Amino acid sequence: MSRWEPDARGRLERAAMDLYSERGFERTTVTEIARRAGLTERTFFRHFADKREVLFAGSSTLQDLFVDTLAGVPESAAPIDAVAAALDAAAAVFQDRHAYARQRQMIIAANAELQERELIKLARLSTALAGTLRRRGVPDPAASLAAEAGIAVFKVTFERWIAGTGRPDMPQLIRESLDALKAVTAGR
Template sequence: MNRWEPNARGRLEAAALDLYVERGFAQTTVAEIAKQAGLTERTYFRHFADKREVLFGGSEELAQLIAATIADQPESAAPIDAAAAAVEAMGDRLQPRRERAVRRQGVIAANPELQERELTKLASMATTIADALRERGTPSPTAGLAAETAIGVFKVAFERWTTAGTSSDLAQLIRDSFTDLKALLAEVSP
């Protein structure tokens, strides 16, 4: 094996997902992932802390996108609208990766340990949104509520997007879910 392989991270991610779908998460070892990618275990651990993390790459990139999108919103934007723009931007970023996302969600759904890690990732995104809203001057309780609401809407839209038979654009599903939320709130308003 060559010492410096191009796109080692991407190859490891693809190999892991293939093996997790084929064999299951618990039955797959890091050694098998590295071998399938044509790399060494040492290379694997240069990129990922453990065999779960290979499914959760890109979190830092999404956090930067969230913060930048919220910072770019007009000062007049309501906190929920700024948060909505951030999760829509996430949808745009994830759209080209739909096939991978569908396969990944199947692996996560079959493993409680991965479900827990997914919830941790979503909580981290909510924290990023709330922090970015606070940077704009949004009071803390309002920032937290807008962030948790936006992540809830994202989760619903993402589930619809990764469900078999859905071919919709993720950002559009996010917009539709925010519209549904507004309609739901209008029904309960005095």
């Protein structure tokens, strides 16, 4: 191994993503990831619990962003509009990561176990949003419906965004998807 170099976590992430893309998630080992990054397996495990965590390590940060943004929206906002503010905040974070998001999604789409993990992540986001809405005084079923609808908008928008070139930007696609949802629920 080479002498210490900065950004071990970033190097491990890039090495893993490249290997997952080249060889597939299943056929890539932690040893290969560490070797590609010029690091040891021990260093890998200092940063990630397992090779799946390279793809899902940001889940708690995303959830915190959703919840913190939602909690900071004025109490007078309608539940779906409060959720929309959280979606906008998340979209702004993703906007400059189109190539990475597309690569990550292709890796996940090729593996049933990773697809299941992604769905669990989305379910947790919905649960967190619903809980935040309840703490804001939104009763059920409105809190659960607004949270689930918000995550559905996020999922549909994300899929549209990564399927394209990254343009239009993700925040614009979020607004378009929310408008479409409102039109559907209004019966138009």
